[in-house]
Amino acid sequence: MNDIARVAGVSLATVDRVLNERPGVRKITIKRVQAAIDQLGYVRDTAAANLARRRVYNLLFVLPDTDNEFIHALRQQIGEQGEKLANDRTELSVALAAPFDTQGIVSLLDGLDPAKTDGVAVFSPETPSVRDAIKRAHDKGIAVVTLVADLPTSQRDHFVGIDNISAGRTAAQLMGRFVRTPGKVLFITGSRFARDHLERRLGFDDVMRQDFPELEVAASVEGRDDPELVYSMLPEVFENHPNIVGIYSSAAGNEGLVRFMRGQPGLRDIVVIAHELTPLSRAALKDGYFDAVINQDAGHLVRSCARLLRATADNVPFNAAQERIRIDIYIKENTPG
Amino acid sequence: MNDIARVAGVSLATVDRVLNERPGVRKITIKRVQAAIDQLGYVRDTAAANLARRRVYNLLFVLPDTDNEFIHALRQQIGEQGEKLANDRTELSVALAAPFDTQGIVSLLDGLDPAKTDGVAVFSPETPSVRDAIKRAHDKGIAVVTLVADLPTSQRDHFVGIDNISAGRTAAQLMGRFVRTPGKVLFITGSRFARDHLERRLGFDDVMRQDFPELEVAASVEGRDDPELVYSMLPEVFENHPNIVGIYSSAAGNEGLVRFMRGQPGLRDIVVIAHELTPLSRAALKDGYFDAVINQDAGHLVRSCARLLRATADNVPFNAAQERIRIDIYIKENTPG
DNA sequence: TTGAAAGCGATACCAG
């Protein structure tokens, strides 16, 4: 900046004004400074800028208050990243909302003070009221990203999560190739209001129908991400459908599924594909209860939220390619640890 | 730091000495400062530190000068990350060595000036001379990591890459589950001196023998990562082994394989598993020539090298979990873009 | 519309 000031024959303050598009500079002066900038190949030192600015980013994660492993992993990552990001003047915090309670999320969002919160990542079912609340937050000047489950028609600035249709397709392809005999496939979902679950179903059905007509996708269980509920519903399902050769557990509540399978040694040949790599699903892979796990990396999710929220708050561009969350496939052999 | 100085009743300079474990402070003074630090819950601002230090990390990547897509991806990532890391006072550069020419790598390493190079990431075949050169570089005070292919008995500070034995096991498991009829599996390797290729073979054979005895791992082709060579060797292999049901391409040179398969429509049912997601392999997945691709993310590799090299150069700890490179599995459905 | 100067939090050099 000193060099620019010298070359352009202006003061540091003016260079700063131009650099940050602050008002109060004559067009002609801007031109002179711009020229100097181009000529010198200047790259801005964000670290120094933040230091001087003493800016602190306050980012909030709104998560369902469920006692499930995936939310756990997210919270842990938020904690870990939070410590590291402290060096980067970024403060992460978490607000919990009763699961599937969109009213709670709405009032949470509406209670946000733009002076205290620069950005918010929302993990929520999709209802009109939430969409509107997001719009209001956005209009207050708070950056908003949707997390894991998108709310595409809201005013969110970005979506952070995997493409759930592709995830469902991936599960279907693996299912079709792993299963060795014709039969029925059981689909376990979480909630009709969770867009991520719906999309997985769409993708799954599509590929099954197309590529594996010898397999029939049977009655789907709505487990509300609740292990107990899942566990209690399964016996009846297996009674009604004796010929189940595969299970796609597309939501949470895996613990109920594993517990049920442990109790039914006759079911060990069933191909099971589930979501999210957690201690439980990792163990299930090792033990052969699960054949594959589809995962979205919690660390990436959190990091991506932070980057996107900061970029949006600062109104600066970001690298879209880097922010695409990958659909990880884990089988026993490539599972770390 | 000001607060600490005030509370401890010493100067800024002394606080700095204690914080950075610099010599020349009495034990008692250290204690006083430490107490103040604990009491105040101080967290160091690395950005400010780097700013003041004006430290620049000069990191070098030594890569084989092969015209293959994976090296390409690495170089591109080095370029991209390099630009971003410029803000972090980190300079990345690349040195190329003739492929499989360990002598070139050795002289490159020996020519390094610790004043100009803080760390180096080495992607090289494993020979005693390279090991020794690494030790010499290390002893000169240059941080060294091995990249993609480990040289475990050298003095490298870390290895950055996937666990290649597990990668081979992963390929085998997928192969065994995807293939529907007994027969032979062709193994294509790169070089006998490339440790990564060797390890993949080990893992692959192990799982095949154990879990899929109905499949026989047939003659392995040594393609030297050269598409032309691979292409020219395949016809003979298929003559000698009429019953090939699967191919594991564990090295580079995929272009030769794809070209060969395009010319042999009768081979479309063969299950093909290859390494590294590149434009070529991505297209092969889409077109159904490849059934799965095992990948190590080039971006992660480069970022990890940079972090590790900087941490080692500064002699500070790092987060091992974050530095573990994952074994990605791609099938048609979960391939991005 | 512009400039001068005082920091931000830390490091480094020179004196004492």
Place this chain on the structure above:
DNA sequence: CTGGTATCGCTTTCAA
């Protein structure tokens, strides 16, 4: 052993 002080690259008052 310890302290003072200039400096890093940039932002932010306050004056002009």
